[in-house]
Amino acid sequence: METASKDLIIEKTANSKIAQVDFDNLPFGKVYSDHMLVCEYKNGAWQTPKIQPFGPLSLDPTAKVFHYGQSIFEGMKAYKDENGKVFLFRPEENYKRFNISSERLAMPAVPEEVFMNGLNELLKLDSDWIPTTPGSSMYIRPFGFASGSGLHASPADEYTFAIVLAPSGSYFAGKVKVKIEERYSRSANGGVGFAKAGGNYAGQFYPTQLAVDEGYQQVIWTDDTSHEYIEEAGAMNVFVRINDTLLTCPTSDRILDGITRKSILDIAKAEGIATEVRKISVKEIIEAAENGSLKEMFGAGTAAVVSPINAFGFRGTDYDLPELNDSYANRLKKRMTDIQYNKSEDPFGWRVEVK
Template sequence: MEQLHTSLAVEKAAQSKIDQVDFSKLVFGKNFTDHMFICEYKDGKWQQPRVVPYQPITLDPSAKVFHYGQAVFEGMKAYKDANDDIFLFRPEENFNRINKSSERLAMPAFPKDYFFEGLTTLLKLDKEWIKKGNGNSLYIRPFVIATESGVMASPSMEYTFMIICSPVQSYYGGEVKVKIADYYSRAANGGFGAAKAAGNYAGQFYPTKLANEEGYQQIIWTDDATHEYLEEAGTMNIFFRINDTLLTCPTSDRILDGVTRKSVIAMAQHMGIDVEVRPIKVSELVEAANNGSLKEMFGSGTAAVISPISGFANKDQFWELPKQESPMAQQIKQAIVSLQYNETEDPFGWRVKVD
C-alpha cells in the first residue's frame, strides 16, 4: 500500500471494472465503483483508515449488527460539471448527521479528518465513474455497523465504518401516488425515527408493500399516537403547496432532518416563496384537496431531490392533484440541481469542490 499523508493507506484496484457497466441503463444502487473506504474501531479508538479495492467483507455470524441492529448510514452525491470538476453538496450536513445517528444508537463518533480525506481520496480514484450531464451523479453511501462477536444484548465494542459509491441516474421516474397511513407507524416519540438507522427502513417495508398492492408507490406516514398529523412520504420528507404557500412539518424524534428538506426550504425562501414549517393535519390536507387550494405535493430526498406526487388516498377516498402549468416543485428542483452541477451561482455556500 502507498501512504497518503499520515493517516490514510491506499491500495489501488489492479484493474477497473468500469467497462462492464452500461451507464445508459443504470439500476439505482446496483453497480459499485472500483474502490471503497474502510476503518475499524477497536480497543476504544478508530484504527488506520484505508481505501481498498471494492470487495466482500467477512463477519462472524455472531457480529452484533446481525442480532441487535446497530447500523446507521447516510446518502449523499458527487456531481461533475462541464469542466470535469467534481462537487459535493452540503457534505458536512451528512457527516454531522451520521455521527448524530451513531450517538442515538450508542455507537462512537467518526473523526472528521478521516471522513473527508477518505471521501475525497475515493472520489479522485474513481472520478471516471462520475458522468457529466443532468441526472448523472455518483451516489455515496457511508455506513457504520457493529462488528463485535457475541450475542450478549449490549452495545458493541467494535465497529466498521465504510464508504461505497454507486453511479446513478434519476431515482424515481415520473409522478407517484401515495396513501396516508392510518394504522402502521414509522416512528414514535422518544424513539430513533430521527436517526438514519437501518431498522427504520426495515420496519416500513411491509406497510409499503401493502400500499404497493393497492396501486400506490409510497405511504405518507402520520404521527404514531393519533394518525392525525402528516409526517413523511416513504423514505422522503414531504411538502404541500396550498394556494401559493409551501408547507412542511417540523422535524422531531420521529422525522428525519433531511439535508434536501432544509435545502428546499432555503431555496424556496430565496426564490420569494412563502414557506411555513408547522404541524399539518390530515384533515387540513383533505379540506384543501376538496376546495381546490391544494395545488402540489412532493417528496424530497438525496436520491430524487424532488419527487412529484400526482395524488393521494385517505381511507377509501382518492384525490388527483391538478396539473400545474409551472409547478413550484419543478422550479425549486431546477434551482437546486443547477447549483449542484455548478451551472449557477451558489448564494448559500452549499457546493464544495473536490480538489
Template sequence: MENIINNIPVTKCEKSKISDVDFNNLAFGSVFSDHMLVCDYKNGAWETPTIVPYQPITLDPSAKIFHYGQSIFEGMKAYKDTNEDVWLFRPMDNCKRLNISAKRLAIPELPEAYFMEGLKALLKLDSNWIPTNSGGSLYIRPFIFASGNGFHASPANAYKFIIATAPSGAYFSGKVKVAIEEKYSRSANGGVGYAKAGGNYAGQFYPTQLAIQKGYNQVIWTDDNTHEYIEEAGAMNIFVRINDTLMTAPTSDRILDGITRKSIIEIAKAEGINVEVKKISVNEVVEAAKNGSLKEMFGSGTAAVVSPIAAFGYKGTDYDLPELENSYASLLKKRITDIQYNRTDDPFGWRVKV
C-alpha cells in the same frame, strides 16, 4: 499497488470494472465503483482509514449487527460539471448527521476528518466513475455497523465504517400515487426516527407492501399517536402546497432532518415563496383537495431531489392533484440541481469542490 491520497493509504484494484459498465443504463444503486473506504473501531478508538478494492465483508455469525441492529448510514452524491470538476453538496451536514445517528445508537462518533478526507480521497481515486451524462451522479453511501461479536444484548466493542459508491443515472420517479397511513407508524416520540438507522427503513417495508398491493406507490407516514398529522413520504421528507403557501412538518424525534428538505426551505424563501414549518393535519390536506386549494405535494430526498405526488388516498377515497405548468416542485428542483452541478452561483455556500 499502494499509494497515499489525502494522507489515506490506498490499495488499488488490479483491474478496473469501469469498461464493463453501460453509463447510459444505470439502475439506481446496483453498480459499484472500483474502491471503498474502510475504517475500523477497535480497542476504544477509530483506526486510520484505508481505501481498498470494493469487496465482500467477512463477519462472525455472532457479530452484533445481525442481532441488535446497530447500523446507521447516510446518502449523498458527487457531481461533475462541464469542466470535469467534482463537487459535493453540503457534505458536512451528512457528516454531522451521521454522528447524531451514531450517538443515538450508542455507536462511537467518527472523527470528521476521517469522513471528509476519506471521502475526498475516494472520489479522487474513482473520479472516472462519476457520470457526465445529463442527470447522472455518483451516489455515495457512508455507513457504520457493529462488527464486534457476542450474543449479549449490549453495544458492540468493534465497529466498521465504510464508504461505498454507485454511479447512477437521472432518477425519475414518475407520477407517484401515495396512501396516507392510518394504522402503522414509521417512528415514535423518544425513538430513533430522527436517526438514519437501518431498522427505520426495515420497519417501513411491510406497510409499504400493503399500500402497493392496493395500487399505491408509497406511503405518507402519520404521527404515531393519533395518525392525524402527516410527517414523511416514504423514505423522504414531505412538502404540501396549499394555495401559494409551501408547508412542511417540523423535525422531531420522529422526523429525519433531511438535507434536501433544509435546502428547499432556504431556496423557497429566497425565491419569495411563503414557507411555513408547521404540523400539517390530514384533514387540512383532504379539505384543501376537496376545495381545490391543494396545488402540490412532493417528497424531498437525495435520490430524486424532488418527487412530485400526483394523487393520494385516504379512508378509501383517492384525490388527484392538479398538473401545474410552473410548479414549485420543478422550480425548486432546478434551483438545487443547478447548484449541485455548478451551473449557477451558490449564494448559500453549499457546494464543496473535491
C-alpha cells in the same frame, strides 16, 4: 499497488470494471465503483482508514449488527460539471447527521478527518466513475455497523465505518401515487426516527408493500398516536402547497432532519415563496383537495431530490392533484440541481469542490 501515510492507506485495484458499465443506462444504486473506504474501530480507537478494491466484508456470525441492529448510514451525491470538476453538496451536514445517528445508537463518533478526507480521496481515485448523463450522479453511501461479536444484549466493542460509491441514474421515474397511512407508524416519540438507522427502513417495507398491493407507490406516514398529522413521504420529507404557500412538518424525534428539506426551504425563501413549518393535519389536506386549494405535494430527499406526488389515497378515496405548468416542485428542483451541477451561482455556499 499500495500506498500509505499516517492518515490513509490506498490499495488500488488491479482490474477496473469501468469498461463494463453502460453509463447512459444506469440503474439507481446497483452499480459500484472500483474502490471503497473501510475503517475499523478497535480497542477504543479508530484505526488507520484504508481505500481498497470494492468487495465483500467478512464478519463473524455473532457480529452484533445481525442481532441488535446497530447500523446507520448516510446518503450523499457527487456531481461532475461540464469542465470535469467534481462537487459535493453540503457534505458537512451529512457528516454531522451521521454522528447524531451514531450517538443515538450508542456507536462511537467517526472523526471528521476519516469521513471527509477519506471521502475526498475516494472520489478523486474513482472520479472517472462519476457519470455526466443528465440526471445522473455519483451516489455516496457512508455507513457504519457493529462488527464486534457477542450475543449479550449490549453495545459492541468493535465497529466498521465504510463508504461505497454507486454511479446512478434517477431514483424515481415520473410522479408517484401515495397512500396516507393510519395504522402503521414509521417512528415514535423518544425513538430513533430522527436517526438514519437501518431498522427505520426495515420497518417501512411491510406497510409500504401493503400500499403497493393496493396500487400505490409509497405511503405518507402519520403521527404515531392520533394519526391525524402527516410526517414523511416514504423515505423522504414531504412538502404540501396550499394556494401559494409551501408547508412542511417540523423535525422531531420522529422526523429526519433532511438536508434536501432544509435546502428547499432556504431556496424557497430566496425565491420569494411563502413557507410555513408547522403541523399539517390530514383533515386540512383533504379539505384543500376538495376545495381546490391543494396545488402540489412532493417528497424531498437526497436520492430523488424532488419527487412530485400526483395523487393520494385516504380511507378508500383517491384525490388527484392538478397538473401545473410552473410547479414549485420543478422550480425548486431546477434551482437546487443547478447549484449542485455548478450550472449557476451558489449564494448559499453549499457547493464544495473535491480537490
